[in-house]
Amino acid sequence: MLALKKPLVPIMALALLGIFAAGPAAAQGTLVVSSPQDPGSWDPIDTFLVNWASVATNIYDGLTYRGPDGKLGPGLATKWDVLDNGTRVRFYLRKGVVFQDGEPFNAAAVKFTFDRLLGPEGAKGPQFSNYNAIESVKVIDDFTVDFKLKKPDPVLLVKLGGYGAMIVPPRYIQEKGEDWFNTHPVGTGPFKFVSYEPKIGIKLEAFDKFWGGRPKLDKLEYRFITEPATAVAELQAGRVDLVIPPTIPIGMISTINSSPNLKVVSVPGLTVLALRFNTAHGITQDLRVRKAIIMAVDRDAIIKTILGGQAIPIASFQGPLSFGFDPSMKPVPYDPKQAKALLAEAGVKPGAQIQIDIRNNDETFLEVNQAIASYLKQVGINATIKPYETNYMLNDIIPNGKTGEMFQQAWGGWTLDFDNTAYLMYHSGEKWNPYEKDPKLDALLESQRSITDVAKREQILQEIARYSADHAYEMLLYNLNSIYAINTRVKNFVAPPDSRLRLTDVSVE
């Protein structure tokens, strides 16, 4: 009978946590954040995880900075000039900045950072290819550097504000070594590193000599809580002040909002979701079948009910914040009659089978897919859902073209530029495009990569969006909000669209 407890254990644990949710208030001046993932290394060149940036945005600075409003502004560079038709950028650096270990920030640190990123150390990591348009960095004087580019990169300035381009301390890394730096990060940002326990959490404290003025919080702690229900229980218990995405399941929003001292903050996010089609095998090779499957599903109803309005419909694989978004494009309307007619025209008999592959870690998305399967049944298509372990799906099933007729694609698009999404999704031979080879689309994708004329580039990106919608490469689902749950004792929190938080101005009561 002991075995009886197995499936019930998580539920009982939950119930207990709920019962004992009386709040020991966190210490004055300390903010505790729950993040769903430990990135493992804090070195900017080792990561591509947004939950790395949720922490590291407080430790490091880049030459540019993009705040929660999505607008690009000065960071460690106060201004810059784009020269030589976009193949050279001159940055004027901020003066009086020091790293958290005391060494000064200057042009040599910038050169060191990019030599490291583009050298053998950086080539080992996933950030290298984002920045390989940079040919070299030249020190002009102590506070001026020139970036020489192999070809113009229209998204470079945005990319200098995040991830691999964070400025790192040369002396510290040379003295302590790469391995030490992975777990003991130092930057020029508002909070300085205190301690890190893998899979448990990381602690930071205010950096008194931060160039922008000392932050209002004394201490900033992150706890890595993967289980959404646990994160919410800790929030209710007062042991966590802020739960960042992607954590809060839609179904828990009303529970959180019903507590007087908690609230949910939801802002338009960058994550877009789609079920992409296998265009090489099965009935989905036929464009009419793909269109019919899209029409058969009432995506608006799914957004309004299952997602509780925490998402907006999309007409291309990007949200409205993305450069290349075309507001005149409209999603394919829900039309089961037309869907049935198209299926009949394509010769698909009622009872046809398709398989939908999804990741096994997203409860809300599973619900969405159960609803989709039910809509498809109404037009005579029997869909089965196959959940895969996330890494297995991302590194084997999709890249090697082993998916069913449809497969989940969630995409972050942090550069807010459709190129980052479209090129990787649609260009032939890319990891995320195992099935489609279309020379016309390839040419379109390549043509916009080195154009610096903003209007012309936007036009091409919109053309790509329309082209992919016309060919129905995916059933576009929605652009999901970023959902934060927060204790009301936290003041001045501005929710960023992608959980890259900078908590300089935040305070707690």
Next chain:
Amino acid sequence: MSAWSSSLRARFKTFEFMVGSVLVGGIVLLVLASYFLYPDGGETIDLGKRLLKPFVDASHIFGTDSLGRDILARLVVGGRISLLVGSLSVAGAVVIGTLMGLVSGYYRGFWDALVMRFADIQLALPFILMAITFLAIIGGGLVNTIVLLVVSQWVQYARLVRGSVLTLREREFILSARAIGVRTRGILFVHLLPNLTGPLIVLMTLNVANNILLESSLTFLGLGVDPTIPSWGGMLADGRTYLQNAWWTSVFPGLALLLTVLGLNLLGDWLRDSLDPTSGASK
């Protein structure tokens, strides 16, 4: 043992049998009836009627889940998966395990060593580790879940059968059968196997209950059967996020599991006492 306590024990045995058979019989009947009661397989969604409370709407006695599906319909239909996985996986494990046990117990020597070392290795692997590796590599689904359970459990039967065969093979009736020239196959299946049915049946009954729980655990973890098919483990997993505001989405499938496993365990317990001459209760 005093007369008083043995009469109480006998009454408890009757009680065990009554409750066990009513529970198991009732659940099996309901699950079989589900084909007539719910021809839609409990899959009709109604996004306008999400998370209805139980005992309010007559057409949804146990309420609805987060997609507006009737909980009662899904419970009854979901029982199909539990019973199917429970019985088929045990049947598979019994067939393989018994054959292996018979062969290694009767022949001894090389085959015995091979099969038993293999069994030892497998017993050293934690089930969940094996399950996650196995299902992550070949993928989930109904058939794969059953195969996994068979693969992980034939060892128990093999060991049980081998142990009994080791003692039985030296007994006079086997020796005499051999002496009059009965072929090995005859000895194994006609003379040895019937003597093993008692303990096998008991182990099977208890294992069905255990496998139903394992299947639910795996499905709960997202490794087991396809989430579009209603199953108790899947319902528990779906209901988890709604536990604080819609308890009925996970409490009812939890209860269904509890009652099924309780019924099977009571029956198994009763069977063991009735079939095993060395246990005092049946006397």
